[in-house]
Amino acid sequence: MDWFPIVLSLRVALLATVVTAAIGVPLAWFLARRHFPGRDLVSATLLTPLVLPPTVLGYYLLMVIGRRGPVGRFLDVRGIELAFTWRAAVLAAVVGSFALLIKTAQAGFESIDQRLEQAAQTLGHSDWSIFWTVSIPLAWRSILAGTVLAFCKALGDFGITLMVAGDIPGRTQTMPLAIYDHVQSNQLAQANSLALISVGLVVVLMLALGRVARLRY
Numbered sequence: 001m002d003w004f005p006i007v008l009s010l011r012v013a014l015l016a017t018v019v020t021a022a023i024g025v026p027l028a029w030f031l032a033r034r035h036f037p038g039r040d041l042v043s044a045t046l047l048t049p050l051v052l053p054p055t056v057l058g059y060y061l062l063m064v065i066g067r068r069g070p071v072g073r074f075l076d077v078r079g080i081e082l083a084f085t086w087r088a089a090v091l092a093a094v095v096g097s098f099a100l101l102i103k104t105a106q107a108g109f110e111s112i113d114q115r116l117e118q119a120a121q122t123l124g125h126s127d128w129s130i131f132w133t134v135s136i137p138l139a140w141r142s143i144l145a146g147t148v149l150a151f152c153k154a155l156g157d158f159g160i161t162l163m164v165a166g167d168i169p170g171r172t173q174t175m176p177l178a179i180y181d182h183v184q185s186n187q188l189a190q191a192n193s194l195a196l197i198s199v200g201l202v203v204v205l206m207l208a209l210g211r212v213a214r215l216r217y
Helices: 004-033 039-051 054-065 070-077 086-110 114-122 127-138 140-155 159-164 175-184 188-213
Strands: none
Touching (some): 004 140, 004 188, 054 070, 054 086, 086 140, 086 159, 114 127, 127 140, 159 175
16 A cells, blocks of 8 residues: 555644634634624625635635745745645645634634633733633533544545645545545555545544543643
8 A cells, every 4th residue: 555645634634723723713702802894795705615616715725825826936936835735735734724723713703701801801810821721621522622623624625635635645645635546547446445544534533522522620
């Protein structure tokens, strides 16, 4: 078995989840606690990756990071290649999984009794301190659930990754892309092995998440 697609998929999913969590959790808290003009528009925009066809997202993302796109030209001048590399696969996974983490974490933050945060505020804590010491400990189950869902989504991304990273064996071929290639080549045994590994990883993560969710504080 060629282990490259498995290793690459795990690396891409892990990096994408770290980026998604680092940006998404604070943003979810901000959306849950702040009301500002255009908030509904921002929330709706963040949800679009869940409903738009992956190829559409991949196409627009490629127009941005490709050599003719604004980001692509900026990076190309500095000798940095993004499109059709494993880094583009990470970006594709972030775009595809971002909404899952944000909406799940936001629901967790919104379920917190705001009087607890207000009490911390009266004691002189800053918003940043309240976020780390009060909000996250109380919403950790939702944050963990969103993180696991984002990882699973990133692990299985196909359409966006195909558009922006390509299907290059040994370079950008993730598990979903390798499964597709094996099926197209009628190599069903290899496709079945990769599919079982992918399903097994997701099932194990979901079972672990279910056990953790039942833990008491």
